[in-house]
Amino acid sequence: MNQTQNKTMNQSQKLMVFVLTMSLYGLATLFTELIPKFQVGIVEFSVEYFLFIPLVLAMLFDPLSAALGAATGELVFSEIMLGQFGGLGEAEKFITVTLGVYLAGRLVRDPRNTRMVGIAAILGTGAQLLMGTIVDICKVQFAVEDFEAVAGLPESVFATEGFAFLNDLLFSGILFCLLPTLYLVPKLYGKIEPLLGMSPRTPETAAPALSAKTLAGCAVAFVCAVAAELLATSGLELIDWEASWAESGTAVAVGMIAAAVLALAVLMVMKKKAEAK
Amino acid sequence: MMQKLSENILDKFSMDFLRSQVLKNAYGNNDTVIAARDPRVLLAWYLFFGLVPWFVQDMTFLLGCFVLVMITTLLARVAGLVLLLFGVGVFSQTGYLLLVTWLFGGDASAIMPLLILTLKVATISLASVTVFSGLDPDRLANGLMWYGCPERLSFSISYAYRILPMLMEEFQNVLLSYRLRGNPPAHDTFAGKVRYLAYQVKIIMYAFYPLMLNTAKRSRTTVEALEIRGYRYAATNKEVRRIKLAGLRLTWDDGIFAALSLLWVAATLLLGTLV
Amino acid sequence: MGIIEIRDLCYTYPGAAQPTLNHVNLTVEQGDFLAIVGNNGCGKSTLCKVLNGLIPHFITGQFSGEVTVSGQNTLESDVGTLARKVGYVYQDFENQIVRPTVLDDASYACLNYGMTDYLDQGRRALAQCGLQGREEEYVWQLSGGQTHLLALAGAVALGPDILILDEPIAQLDPGHADRIYGVLRELNETYGKTILVIEHHTEYIADFCKHVLLLKDGQVSWMLPARQALARVEELQSCNIFPPQVTQAAHALRERGLLPAGTELPTTVEEGKAAFAPLARKTALPHPAAMPRDHGPEAAALQGVTVSYRSVKGEPRVVFDKLDLSLYKGEKIALIGSNGAGKSTLMKLLVGLLRPKEGTVALNGTPLRDTKPEQLSRLISLVYQNPEEMFIKDSIEGDIAYAMQVRGVENWPEKTQALLERFRLTELAQRDGRLLSGGQMRRASLAIGVALNPGILLLDEPTANLDIATRREILRTLNEMKEITETVLIATHDMQLVCEWAQRIIVLCGGKVVADGTRDEIFGNTELAARVGIRPPEIFAMGRALDEKALCYTVPEFLSQFEGADA
Incomplete structure (x- = not known):
């Protein structure tokens, strides 16, 4: 008998999980993009969170593929398809979603253990939200000079951001992440794996427990996310654009116009020539 | 608001409409001036108009950029839904502040910074709408690949458009099952409406259970077919990448497009220094 | 040596208790058009996945024996190499199509394997599959049959010697089904491809296939020329496969001694005509008769209904224009x-x-929009x-x-x-x-x-x-x-x-x-059937071939005409 079990297999399984998560989470985010959010007082209600989809799949299958699939799905379906691409700022969301889902998926060693699933779901969601909150606080800190010096500012920023975090975690987190995950994981366990030609996850086949190295990797990724976000949104003060223009602006602008006109003329002539051939 | 929302999610919200808008947006406008541009040029163009406005405070320059991206958006013949989303997006970010300030008689000093901020947001959004909606997804994917984006992202983009109509139809049918067989709470009173909304949200969640299983079946065939059709072979092969990108060709028109944009920016700069 | 050689193949899916394929031996000659038949779960699809290397390279499990395809041992080559020798079209073929436009999808595999002339290859494959002129269309614009042809073109593009199709016409109307088989015959005869189909529509097997392979419980029962195979009526029926109705009828007649014992059973209407015409028809089949129609109260009604779908480009596609239709209770x-x-x-x-854009739909007299x-x-x-x-x-x-x-x-x-x-x-x-x-x-x-x-x-x-x-x-x-x-x-x-x-x-x-x-009115109207492409059951056509006005819908009805009052 020839037992075939090789690397190709794992690669293609990962691709399946990636494709599955991408399609489903992408579809879900496409809807959330279209459903309006609304605020009652300070509490924001939004059906923003379909994060349970990648969470469930990350707990049942390869966590990294599910995490990357989810982030890609969101990027492709809701940002690119609807033309709502926000530039570099999207990197933050991409990385935090990936990390949150990945961590939750790695935490669950046995999907039949409901308590573990619950803890992982809320931790994954919490991690994603917390990272978002930290990014937000950094943004303000970065944008406002002498953040510490303004009386009451740090406190109020921490208070509002902290409240938003708790609200999201308790409202979206529990309603839209924890409960659906707890509902779906036991129902899907043992049913969805054979459809993809895999065997269900057990403590023996699960990836080894989270190591310090993995966590350090996550931290590095998170720092990248913060950097990207800051670069994207708070770069306003980096260059004092106006000041430099005040003096020699006219001359430079005239120079640029001349160059553009020249380029345009040359291109037109070249095009005519090319067409004449 | 609550009422509107509760009625919107399942009843008035037509999946067919959404599907046709997304597809229209992707493929319905591939004969426009924008769609004919080389994706690399457009992406570079986007890099400028998607970033630079953030760093500039000059009103004339911003206005100039805004007008330019508005023209390109019109040229790209973007679908209505996307424009609507753009409008809602800008409004919810800064637009409503601007409106409120203006209505309550805020003076120029209060309005000006808000106006600038709104212009920035609008310009950047429209630039992205032009590029990401105006361009055929496959050309966009190729353009991104040329700039070194992972192969998997460009595959995802094309595949997303392929799978979306099928997924939506399936989702629609599953929701229809719930709609025909379920028994939603009456929604005449306010409390009933809240319950109805909660019910609908719950149904959407539940709907993902069958959807996950059905999609899993599909994914398996798809990935097996991808395997046969050499997807993984191509992903690691430099030569294939080269062949794929050979389809990208700069034309004189691309140069003219870039030069015209440059001319426009330079002109607004000049105007800004003169005012 | 055949183009496909299987020696003592056993395969068990991971986690399964029983082997799905059990000591399979098989030789398929170059240029064959082979139908694989068998019960549900007898290993038809599994066998096909063995041929293109998905088993064991992609789907793991216990695999033993030797499979050679075009001289290549599948264990020793990889899926990529085998894909150029064996093309595969899935039963759920729409999931096989991964690109949005037709030409793009047809040439996708060629592009992936780094052929510089991938577009030409794609175009040629489309032409071979009868899809020329549709290169620039989007996949969702195609009908079900065309989508299947596209999946086939995607497989043909790599120039494989062998094509495998898993239930190619399961969801198609007869017109589209004929087209698929027409294309397959062309690929078989003109381009010399060896074709394997998993098929349970035995009328198509009779019309198009050269050999039939019967799988039973993961083992090869036999492989015979199509005519002989279809004549084994009892054996086929024991595996839940039903030979063409003509063959079933002839078999029944032979059983009853109305046809001589040694006769070769007919498999098509043409052959049936030759076999049945000499027989005495004792009872005439019913001829069309006008039947008065009485009906209960209206259950559902459509009045002046106009429906159109938005299309991605251009004008909306009108499906119904002022349609009126009533359905009655019972x-x-x-x-x-x-x-x-x-x-x-x-x-x-x-x-x-x-x-509807215009008009009303009502159930029990109440318009739908009030419900x-x-x-x-x-x-x-x-x-x-x-x-x-x-x-x-x-x-x-x-x-x-x-x-x-x-x-x-x-x-x-x-x-x-x-x-x-x-x-x-x-x-x-x-x-x-x-x-x-x-x-x-x-x-x-x-x-x-x-x-x-x-x-x-x-x-x-x-x-x-x-x-x-x-x-x-x-x-x-x-x-x-x-x-x-x-x-x-x-x-x-x-x-x-x-x-x-x-x-x-x-x-x-x-x-x-x-x-x-009624069915008599619809099927009895030959002109209508030809115009809208309805194909009555084969036995109906058989009955008509013998008697122009005959109406019979089942094999027993057909047989009744050969039996007198004494039978």
């Missing part, structure tokens, strides 16, 4: 017409999923073509109970049990619907459909994708259901179902009702 109606004639759209209109969707479910119920979309709970018991449970129907647990019993699902009650076999899935979806006891039941292609045996079983279930459902409308391509079940037949063509009447 009718058993079949809705037929080619793919894209508007059958599904009509059903969607009736359940309120689609709203809330959740109240509708007591009036009308729709069973989808794809039963998987009906399963929203994790067990079929839960699915059947759901509608009754949320409505607080009295005694719903008992009613659920009764339905499970009635549809022979009691044993499977706790299973997830998706994991059942095709026939069980259908039965479960029918049970869900009738759970609320709706006045009108709509069934979209209830026998699509099923083998003949399962189709018979569903037909039996449908006949049993006649007493518990009042008005039933079935959209279908399955003419046997239409003939044996329907009382009224509505023919849709290009969004118009082109005919509406």
Whole structure:
């Protein structure tokens, strides 16, 4: 008998999980993009969170593929398809979603253990939200000079951001992440794996427990996310654009116009020539 | 608001409409001036108009950029839904502040910074709408690949458009099952409406259970077919990448497009220094 | 040596107790057109996946034996190399298409394997598959049959010597099915491809295939030339495969001694004519007779209904233009017409999923727009073509109970049990619907459909994708259901179902009702059948070949003409 079990297999399984998560989470985010959010007082209600989809799949299958699939799905379906691409700022969301889902998926060693699933779901969601909150606080800190010096500012920023975090975690987190995950994981366990030609996850086949190295990797990724976000949104003060223009602006602008006109003329002539051939 | 929302999610919200808008947006406008541009040029163009406005405070320059991206958006013949989303997006970010300030008689000093901020947001959004909606997804994917984006992202983009109509139809049918067989709470009173909304949200969640299983079946065939059709072979092969990108060709028109944009920016700069 | 050589192949899926393929030995010659038949779960698809290397390279499991394809040992080569030798078209072929445009998809594999002339290869494949002129179209613009041809073109593009198709015509109307087989014959005869099809439509096997391979419990029973194979009526029937009706009829006649014992059984209508014509026909088959139609009160009515779909580009596509149609209480109606004639759209209109641009749809006299969707479910119920979309709970018991449970129907647990019993699902009650076999899935979806006891039941292609045996079983279930459902409308391509079940037949063509009447009126009208591409069951055509005005819809009816009063 020839037992075939090789690397190709794992690669293609990962691709399946990636494709599955991408399609489903992408579809879900496409809807959330279209459903309006609304605020009652300070509490924001939004059906923003379909994060349970990648969470469930990350707990049942390869966590990294599910995490990357989810982030890609969101990027492709809701940002690119609807033309709502926000530039570099999207990197933050991409990385935090990936990390949150990945961590939750790695935490669950046995999907039949409901308590573990619950803890992982809320931790994954919490991690994603917390990272978002930290990014937000950094943004303000970065944008406002002498953040510490303004009386009451740090406190109020921490208070509002902290409240938003708790609200999201308790409202979206529990309603839209924890409960659906707890509902779906036991129902899907043992049913969805054979459809993809895999065997269900057990403590023996699960990836080894989270190591310090993995966590350090996550931290590095998170720092990248913060950097990207800051670069994207708070770069306003980096260059004092106006000041430099005040003096020699006219001359430079005239120079640029001349160059553009020249380029345009040359291109037109070249095009005519090319067409004449 | 609550009422509107509760009625919107399942009843008035037509999946067919959404599907046709997304597809229209992707493929319905591939004969426009924008769609004919080389994706690399457009992406570079986007890099400028998607970033630079953030760093500039000059009103004339911003206005100039805004007008330019508005023209390109019109040229790209973007679908209505996307424009609507753009409008809602800008409004919810800064637009409503601007409106409120203006209505309550805020003076120029209060309005000006808000106006600038709104212009920035609008310009950047429209630039992205032009590029990401105006361009055929496959050309966009190729353009991104040329700039070194992972192969998997460009595959995802094309595949997303392929799978979306099928997924939506399936989702629609599953929701229809719930709609025909379920028994939603009456929604005449306010409390009933809240319950109805909660019910609908719950149904959407539940709907993902069958959807996950059905999609899993599909994914398996798809990935097996991808395997046969050499997807993984191509992903690691430099030569294939080269062949794929050979389809990208700069034309004189691309140069003219870039030069015209440059001319426009330079002109607004000049105007800004003169005012 | 054959193009395919299999020596002592055994294969067990991971986690499975029994081997799916058990000591298979097989040789297929270059240029053959081979039909693989067998029971559900006898290993047909598994065998095909062995040939293109998906097993064992992609799907693991226990594999032993030797498989050689075009001189390549599949164990020693990889999936990529084998893909250029063996093309594969899945049963759920639409999931195989990964690119949005036609040419793009056809040339995708060539591009991936780094052929610089990939576009030309794609174009050539499209031309070979009869899709020239559609290169620039988007996949969603294609009909079901064209999508299948595209999947085939995607496989042909790599220039494989062998093509494998898993149930290529399961979801197609006869017109499209003929086209697929026409293309396959062309590929076989003109381009010298070896073709393997998994097929249970034996009429197509008789018309197109050269050899038939019977698989039974993971083993090869035999491989014979198509004619000889189809003549083994009893053996085939024991495996739930039904030979062409002509062959069945001839077999029955031979059994009764009306045909001489040694006669070779006919497999096509032409051959049948030669075989049956000399026989004495003692009883004349009924001829068309005008039947007065009386009907009950109106159950559903469409008045001046206009529907159009938004298209991605250009003008919306009009499906119905001022359509008028009434369905009466107690009718058993079949809705037929080619793919894209508007059958599904009509059903969607009736359940309120689609709203007409103009005109009204009314149920029991009440316009649909005054009825809330959740109240509708007591009036009308729709069973989808794809039963998987009906399963929203994790067990079929839960699915059947759901509608009754949320409505607080009295005694719903008992009613659920009764339905499970009635549809022979009691044993499977706790299973997830998706994991059942095709026939069980259908039965479960029918049970869900009738759970609320709706006045009108709509069934979209209830026998699509099923083998003949399962189709018979569903037909039996449908006949049993006649007493518990009042008005039933079935959209279908399955003419046997239409003939044996329907009382009224509505023919849709290009969004118009082109005919509406009894089976005698519809099938008796040769001109109509030719115009809208309806194909009556083979036995009907056989009857007609002998007697121009004859009307017979089943094999026993056909046989009755050879029996006198004494028989």
